[in-house]
Amino acid sequence: MKTVLLAALLAFLISLVLTPVVIKNAVRFGLLDIPKDARRVHKKPIPISGGLAMYVAVMAGMVVFLDLTHELIALMIGATLITVCGLIDDKWEMSAKVKLACQLLAAGILVFGGSHIEFFTNPFPFGESVIFLKALAIPVTIFWVVGITNTVNLIDGLDGLAAGVSLISAVSLAVIAYKFEYNSVSVIAALLAGSCLGFLPYNFNPAKIFMGDTGALFLGFMLSYISIEGIMKSAAALTIVVPVLILGVPVFDTTFAMVRRKLSGRGIMQADKGHLHHRLLALGLSQRQTVLILYGISIIFGLLANLVAGVDAQIGLFISLLTVINVVLIGKVSGMFKSKEEL
Known part of the structure; x- marks a missing residue:
């Protein structure tokens, strides 16, 4: 536990110190988010690509606290690639x-480094206790990584939202990975949480810098890896449900968005102003109030995930199903399946 806390502290300090440097250089190199459409909430150009500070903090922490195994090197290469792609997109729009x-x-x-979702545990009292994916392991893993990477990117719409939700998710993942005795994964989750915490003072409303795709894609990519290695490789029941609950805010918001766009005849990847944070703003809440509410929801999801991870399979399944049903009902009542024009 001492190593986990030290890792979080180091990442926090690096991110806290480095973010002002990124702000200065973002302005210098023209990395600015200029409000040019109705979806953007800010009114003036803001430096972007703040995710670079979090990337450096996490990478440095992994070198300091972990052995550079084949798997870890693959993670670092993948994270570097996704961060560079995000940086290029922030500058030139891919x-x-x-x-x-x-x-x-x-x-x-x-996947090449050895990160696979190899099986799902069966929470039901019949059939095989473990369902092995076999030939489906690689495509399912890739789908999960790409999916979670994009869900974090899609909620990055308000000052401090993606960073705060990722911080809460990383803390929840660190706790569960530590319980399952995946100590190196809990260190990585702690590094990610610390880097988000160090970035938040500059990103919370009113933001001095945005993380951009540089940060959102990096955070999503890292969270997808941590959920695979820290939860899904455990033989404990409901391992697939736990990361979905932990990442509940981005996962459910993205799911609602895809259903909403499909029902309204739009492309599922077409941007709109129907995300949960847009709905809360439309009710008259401020940016800060909206973000704090979503932090609270994310904390509730994290607590539920920790509860599900530590109880009997059937009880955990009941809690999970009840949670999903309530979320869907709330989404329907609040109009999350309708476009803004249909409300």
């Missing part, structure tokens, strides 16, 4: 196809 290709390549590097 096409969706090129961004997806970068994400698939980064996910493939993880």
Whole structure:
């Protein structure tokens, strides 16, 4: 536990000190988010690519606290690739196809390094206790990595939102990975949490810098890896449900967005103003109030995930199903399946 806390502290300090340097150089090199459409909440150009500070903090921490195994080197290469792609996108705006290709390549590097979702545990009192994916292991892993990477990117719409939700998710993942005795993974999760905490003073409303795709893609990529290695490789029941709950805010918001766009006849990747944070703002809440509410929801999801990870399989399944049903009902009542024009 001492190592986990020291890792979080080091990443926090590096991110806290380095972010002002990134702000200065972002302005110098023209890395600015200029408000040019109605989806953007800010009114003036803001430095972008703050994710570089978090990237450096996590990479440095891994070198200091962990042995450079084949798997860890693959993680570092994949994370570097996804961060560079995000940086290029922040500067020149990549096409969706090129961004997806970068994400698939980064996910493939993880798989090559040995990170696989090899099985799902069966929580039901019948059938095999473990369902092995076999030939599906690689495509399922790649789908998970790319999916989680993009869910974090999609909620990065308000000052401090993606960084705070990622911080809470990383803490929850660190606790569970430590319980499952995946000590190196808990250190990586702690590094990610510390880097987010160091970045937040500059990113919380009113933001002095945005993380950009540089940060959002990096955070999503790292969270996907941690969830695989820190939870899904355990034989404990409901290992697939636990990371979904931990990442509940971005996962459910993205799912609602895809369903909403499909029902309204739009492309599922077409941006809109129907995300949960947009709905809360439309109710008259301030940016800070909206972000704090979503932090609270993320904390609740994290607590539920820790509860599910530590109880009997059938009880955990009941809690999980009840949670999902309530989330879907709340989403329907609040209009999350309808476009803004239909409300």
